[in-house]
Amino acid sequence: MDIAVIGLPQSGKSTVFNALTAGHSTSTGAGGAGPMQVGVVKVIDPRLAVLDGMYHPKKVVHPEIKYWDLPPVDRDSASANQILSGRQRNILQGADALLLVVRAFDDPALLHPMGGVDPGRDVKVMLEELALADLEALERAEARLSDGLKKAKPADRPALVPQLETVQKVQAGLEGGIPVKSQTLTPSETAALVDFQLLTAKPVMIAFNTGESEPTPTLEGLGISNEVAGGLGEVGLCAKLEEDLAMMEPGEAEEFREAMGLEEAAVERVKQVCYSTVGLVSFLTVGEDEVRAWPVPAGIVAQMAAGTIHTDFTRGFIRAEVIPYDDLVRCGSLAQGRKEGVLRSEGKTYQVQDGDVINFLINT
Ligand SMILES: Nc1nc2c(ncn2[C@@H]2O[C@H](COP(=O)(O)OP(=O)(O)O)[C@@H](O)[C@H]2O)c(=O)[nH]1
Ligand SMILES: [Mg+2]
Structure with missing residues (x-):
């Protein structure tokens, strides 16, 4: 599964990415505004160790999560009021889910691009940005489909009408503030939208990046209704601290966590939120060749x-x-x-x- 890390500039995206991938990443797609970093994390399923003991297979295959740290916004090509550049939007279309980093730490030395620290505002701003990207994509699709319909032979028209109607329906829903994943769509409408890879159709998890002593905000506490937001997952972490811990030897990091009374590692908690938000379960296969866990939608x-x-x-x-x-x-x-x-x-x-x-x- 591919998860793209998004958020406002300086919210701590790269820090979260480093904490989750322990600095093991490779860069892809160099050029333009810079390369994207990709890091792969194994999702260890403890059941596979037991099955390994029973079957002694040639290999044991755990599921993987691939995290993406997007290339920075190319300010020359992005319009002034855009948070995500066109290139970033294109990249995001290919992700299975989005991890939205929201700054909740206070640091007078680090200016916030929107003024002061306000996690509730930042969540809303970023969700609106995703909706805006979808609306622009749907507008282009509507123009293209309407045009195609006008030029089509009468016999071909009935096949084109449902797609245009679906686009218009989803557009109206988005304009009313409802992300695509919260709209009521028939299976054929959903199928008609697959090719558009709309961003508000993707599961979104909020990662509140807190300081070491500040409390973690919650969506409920920020007054963000889950209905409108569309079933967001949420997790709190102190990215800077987690980044430092991720670079240590596992045993040493564990001792640190205990001594400081910290929760389970962020990489584990993000994984759990991801499985519950995306709605994944795993089935298992066994044999002499391979013992393996396969994540699938519930x-x-x-x-x-x-x-x-x-x-x-x-x-x-x-x-x-x-x-x-x-x-x-x-x-x-x-x-x-x-x-x-x-x-x-x-x-x-x-x-x-x-x-x-x-x-x-x-x-x-
Ligand atoms: N105090 C504090 N600073 C942080 C935290 N997370 C990130 N930063 C700092 O915020 C700045 C921006 O972080 P970065 O991860 O590069 O943000 P990005 O632009 O969203 O990728 C860097 O100077 C980080 O060291 C945090 O949890 N606490
Ligand atoms: Mg960054």
Whole structure:
């Protein structure tokens, strides 16, 4: 999963990025206003260690989160009232979720680009910026579709009308202050929008960057209604301190945390918020070759889950043999699970649960 770090200038984006990736990053796409930093973090699933002990596979594959620190705004090409440049908007379209860093630390030496420190204002300003980017993208789409409709042969028109209507509907919703992910859309309307990769359709997590002693703000405390904001996740962290700790040896950092009475590492807490905000669960696969955890959206059905392993598996899906992780560990093997009747056979529409160990039967 790819998560882009966004926020106002000097809010601590790069500091948060460094804290989450422990300084292990590579730069991509050099040129223009500068390269983007990308850092990969393994999401250790402790269940895989247990399955490793049972199966002794050639490899164990944990899920990964890829964090992006965007290239800085190129002021020459961005208009004066734009927070995100056109290039940044384009990059953001490819992200699965957005991590919005909001400055909540006080530091008289560091000027805030909007005056004083005001986390509530900054959250709203950034959400409006995402909505503005979408409105501009939809305006261009509407003009293009209307134009195409005028020029189309009468026989082709009926196919073009629904897409134009969807664009207009979503535009009206956004103008009313509702992000795309909170709008009520039919599956075909949602499908018609996929290509636009709208920013307000993406899950957003707020990372309040606090000082070492200040309390962490909450969205509720800031009066930001979750309905309007569209199910935001939130987490508080002191980015500067977390950056320092991330650069230490793990044991040393742990001692520091205990001595200072700190919470769990930010990288862990951000990961948890990310899984709950995006709504991810993991199913597991086992075998001699590989033991692996596969993150999928909660509620996904077995046939689609199979497609995350290989796109052909969706088409060739026959059925899924499913055993909950705890049952497999208790039984010691799939064969024993079958004997005890806890290994079930499920069809296409079975809703995958977190911790399901699945063997897909595929017609290849
Ligand atoms: N006091 C304090 N300063 C911070 C904190 N996080 C970042 N900074 C400072 O804020 C400045 C901007 O941070 P940076 O991560 O570069 O912000 P970006 O522009 O959003 O990428 C740097 O001088 C950081 O050292 C924090 O938690 N506390
Ligand atoms: Mg930066």
